[in-house]
Amino acid sequence: MARRKKSSGPVEPKRSPIKVYPIPRISRDTKKPTEPWVILDKLLEKSTFRPIHMCSIKLWWQKDWKVDADGIATGATVCKASEIDRNLVEEHAPKGVSLDINIRIAEKAWQHYSDKKKEQLIFHELCHVHPAKNAKGEQKYDTKNRPLWRIGRHPISTFPEELAEYGEEAVIGNNQAVLDAMHKASEPLLAAAETTKKGEVDKGASK
Secondary structure (H helix, E strand, C coil), X not given: XXXXXXXXXXXXXXXXXXXXXXXXXXXXXXXXXXXXXXXXHHHHCCHHHHHHCCCCEEEEEECCCCCCCCCCCCCEEEEECCHHHHHHHHHHCCCCCCCCEEEEEEHHHHCCCCHHHHXXXXXHHHHCEEECECCCCCECECCCCCECEEECCCCCCCCHHHHHHHCHHHHHCHHHHHHHHHHHHHHHHHHHXXXXXXXXXXXXXXX
């Protein structure tokens, strides 16, 4: 029977790897702005993103995203900073520095994207960010006078098979078609509600 080798010293405890870490705005090596931040600043100057010009965004590298069972690979994600995140940043950062939105980017994949793809990736995540508005359509603020934001969903979501079967125009216009259909379906109900409001008898309710 083979003898077990005696340990030569204390066993180092297994350490969990850090999977998310901030992308520095300025490179320590080159002393120049890092590429993701250059792209973000450039995109935020576009009129498309004027509604979120007051939004404070932080960029992060994500180390361990993998392709899922459907073959979908995540290149980047966006989320709102939690109330705790915002308070911690404001407590420890220089005055005037805040945090509203976090964008995480797959570090390994980023190195292999073209310049156009890198810009598109960040552009896509910025498109998710919208001002949170009140019933009057005005920007909402919290009690600390900080503007509030929301993460919007994709208005277009489809499958390659659907594109092939029905074409790009039909797929892009699908959401509007559904909205129009829902509006038409509700018209008789709206008409009945208006009639009842005017004081006429709702025959369905009187039965």
